[in-house]
Amino acid sequence: MLGFGTIAKKVFGTVNDRRIKATDPLIARINALEPEFAALSDDGLKAKTAEFKERVAKGESLDDLLPEAFANCREAARRALGLRAFDVQLVGGIFLHQGNIAEMKTGEGKTLVATFPAYLNALTGKNVHIVTVNDYLAKRDSSWMGKVYAQLGLTTGVVYPGQNEAEKREAYKADITYATNNELGFDYLRDNMKASLADMAQRGHYYAIVDEVDSILIDEARTPLIISGPSQDRSELYRTINEIIPEVLPEHYTLDEKTRNVTYTEEGNEFLEQRLHSAGLLPEEQSLYDPESTTLVHHINQGLRAHKLFTKDKDYIVRSDEIVLIDEFTGRMMAGRRLSDGLHQAIEAKEGVQIQPENVTLASVTFQNYFRLYEKLAGMTGTAATEAEEFGEIYRLGVVEIPTNRDIARVDEDDQIYRTAREKYDGIVKEIRAAHEKGQPVLVGTTSIERSEFLSGLLEKEGIPHKVLNARHHEQEAQIVADAGKPNAVTIATNMAGRGTDIQLGGNVELRVLEALEADPDADPEVIRSRIEAEHADDKRKVLEAGGLFVLGTERHESRRIDNQLRGRSGRQGDPGRSAFSLSLEDDLMRIFGSERLDKVLHTLGMQEGEAIQHPWVNKSLERAQAKVEGRNFDIRKQLLKLDDVLNDQRKVIFKQRREIMETNDVEEILQDMRHEVIDDLVDTYMPPKSYADQWDTVALKAEIEKKVGITVPIVEWAEEEGVDDHDIRERLYEKSDEFMAAKADAFGSENMRSIEKQILLQTMDAKWREHILTLEHLRSVVGFRAYAQRDPVNEYKTEAFQLFGSLIDGLRGEVSEKLAHIRPMTEEEQQAMLQQMVAQRQAQAAAATPVSNDADPAPTGAVEGFDETDQSTWGNPGRNDACPCGSGKKFKHCHGAL
Known part of the structure; x- marks a missing residue:
């Protein structure tokens, strides 16, 4: 018997359905204007932009202008890119303009959707920022969509790390600016450390569209952005503590995997006190509980966390004598990011790499408070509904599910649960072999580098050809993902799978054409394109016959969103597809959230070796466990925000x-x-x-x-x-x-x-x-x-x-x-003495600078003509990594730029 709520939804539709339906009159008006705008010349489209700007300046609202502006933008995109936006893409654009999150499935063209509200809001003359998750996407999208804005007479800028100040200021002056969330936040902090207005890059915070909004505003919101400077060197202390931690026994500490927390027991404190006395770190008359021991206790705690909570090749990798963190949500390396409060140094000591000095905070802001600076905020993602409460409570953002252009034909199977990890991996290899033999492409999702390489080893033993995409191979990300839809392709990926590059059945034509032209630059591009398109059509037919892309998850993530992102790689634009998750009772999520009861049930059922259980009830209980973790993470972020709100005011x-x-x-x-x-x-x-x-x-x-x-x-x-x-x-x-x-x-x-x-x-x-x-x-x-x-x-x-x-x-x-x-005016002699002191200081700092092994200095050269050490105006404007104009052969940042 159906419940009242279910019957009501069938009769009246959901709130989401009614919101979508309310846009029908607007879509009808935009479509009715299409012939009028199609008849305009290229200059006519630009003239329309000038006309719209004038009307906004005279007080006409953006809502009134929306149908004409969207019609103009659709026509510009058709001419510049050969893409005519679907009605559902216009619907997404309308909700973004209204300050909502548009949840659109993978492959529905979110990149193009953003151009509509961005264009409309840029007519005010105020800044519009489009926020991406990495620098590659910021550069790609600004270059790609910049053609649409140019067709409309608007300018586009892109902001990325290492950019020189003049370029950065120009990028922010553009009508529409593409940038990553990190760079926007850091530029805000840097601007507020500048000494003059002319040096500031950003020109206010009017409207931002955040791509992959759940990743940026939810996953990354747990850690604040921090600009820091070096403090005193304590590397010996870290090394000494690191020698003591391996002696700590299981009874000396308690580990709570649910909250990722580790603390010493009373017994552990006594043991440490004795060891620290004998190591000379703690004076004989002093106890760990004394106020004077606070700093030492803090470092001991960080040492324990480094050893018990942080795992190599899962949370970080060691590369070029350096600890590089891995983003737990995307699997990407976070070069340049460091853990604060001495935790990074504790991990460096653990792995025996060079210990960098601790840093002190010069400025900090959380993503929550940075993005709440904008007068209007909007976002796009394939998976936001599970976090709708948090988006509403913290950012005042509604979540609207935009219907797909074509119905989803993907089959989502119930999870298969094995008793042991060994049985699970045997089952996964069988599944991959079966799909591979019938020509079906397989995307295998793993949760860490370690697991992806373990599975790669199993497939190598079985002789199944495959590619691995994780933080170690992220440079080939676009290429590996583009090939993941080819017949017989097997791709093992950490959670970063498909970010920014669609998995197209049969492979990606554009990338294959580019590759062929690079291999044979003298070939006729048209001949190559027609040959590759014919091959692609044949490959696509084979993949469709085999059932489309098969997404196989090897473990449940603690967030339902990450699992849904992986699933969403299959079945784009109405393509057929299949998704399944294979789990074992030894997986982290299952182990932490009550696998004992399930193990008893499986024993009672008399399950055989290698057999898996499959039932919707099991899926439901897993989702409840994931919802618990999501709720706890939300509480952590709320607590962080409550404290940061005080600092933010x-x-x-x-x-x-x-x-x-x-x-x-x-x-x-x-x-x-x-x-x-x-x-x-x-x-x-x-x-x-x-x-x-x-x-x-x-x-x-x-x-x-x-x-x-x-x-x-x-x-x-x-x-x-x-x-x-x-x-x-x-x-x-x-x-x-x-x-x-x-x-x-x-x-x-x-x-x-x-x-x-x-x-x-x-x-x-x-x-x-x-x-x-x-x-x-x-x-x-x-x-x-x-x-x-x-x-x-x-x-x-x-x-x-x-x-x-x-x-x-x-x-x-x-x-x-x-x-x-x-203060008093300086005499000429005092001024000269001070100048000489500054030069001597600069030379001493340059001599003390230690170049990193993978960042070697060029060979010595002669000084730049006219170079005067005491007069900075003769130095030119060298970049941080350019040769120093003094001719030392060092990079500028290691020499005269060290100040």
């Missing part, structure tokens, strides 16, 4: 204040207010309100005023005058300090003084902010213990962070006033 205040300082040419008034507030604080301290004259400490006040404000005044004598109160003293101090600073401005010259004031204010603000971030990091790491005293850690953190921010502002006022009070 303060970050916004500081960054806004910084911008205002950079926008104004004269900060004299701001500094005068600061100086007067410093005087107020000092007078309140040494001449408390409502106190008697004999209670005033005027001698101490005089000394402090001289130190903080730089003026020597007869405060003791003033205080002895008849009828003088604290108010009079204040007024006199204001006046004298203003006169003192005015005289100083005359000595420097008004223009120089304004520039000095601005630089000192910005530099001090940055230094204070860095100290504040570090203090809050330490506070965050210990505030959790307040829960033992029945106090809410988040409220405690908010209260203390607020008090610390007040101290930051007070300290800023005092330090800036003191620095300005004691």
